[in-house]
Amino acid sequence: AGAAARDSRKATDRLLLTRGKLLTMGEHLREKDINSLARERAEVTSAQQVVVNVEDQLGKCTSAMADAKRVQAMTQQALSTSAELLSRANARLADIQSKLAIVKERLDGVPARRNQCLKALELAREELHTAEDEARHRGVEAENASNAS
Secondary structure, three states, rough: HHHHHHHHHHHHHHHHHHHHHHHHHHHHHHHHHHHHHHHHHHHHHHHHHHHHHHHHHHHHHHHHHHHHHHHHHHHHHHHHHHHHHHHHHHHHHHHHHHHHHHHHHHHHHHHHHHHHHHHHHHHHHHHHHHHHHHHHHHHHHHHHHHHHO
C-alpha cells in the first residue's frame, strides 16, 4: 500500500508538474498572442494612415487635374481667338497688299504719262510758235496789203 501511495504521489506530482508546464506554456502563448495582436494592430493603424495619406494625395491630384482642365479650356479658347485674329490680320494684309499693288501700278504709269504730257506740251508750244509765226506773217502781209492799198 505504501508503494501504491508513493506511485500515486509521483503520478500526482507529475500531473501537477505537467499542469504547471501547461499553465506556463498557456501564459507564454497568451503573451505571444497579445504581442502579435499589438503588432497587427500597429500595422493596421499604419495601413490606415497610409490610406488616409493616399486619399489626401488623390484629392490633391483630382484638384490639380480639374485646374489643368480649366487651363486647357482657357488655352483652347486663346488658340481659337488667336486663330480668328490671325485670319483677320491675314485678310487685312491681303487687302493692304492689293491696294499697294494698285498704287504701285499707278505710280509706275506716272513717268509714262509725264512723258506724254511733256511731249503734248512741247507739241502745243511748237503749234503756238507756228501759230504766232503765221499770225505775224499774216499781220505783216495784212499790213503790207493795207500799205499797198
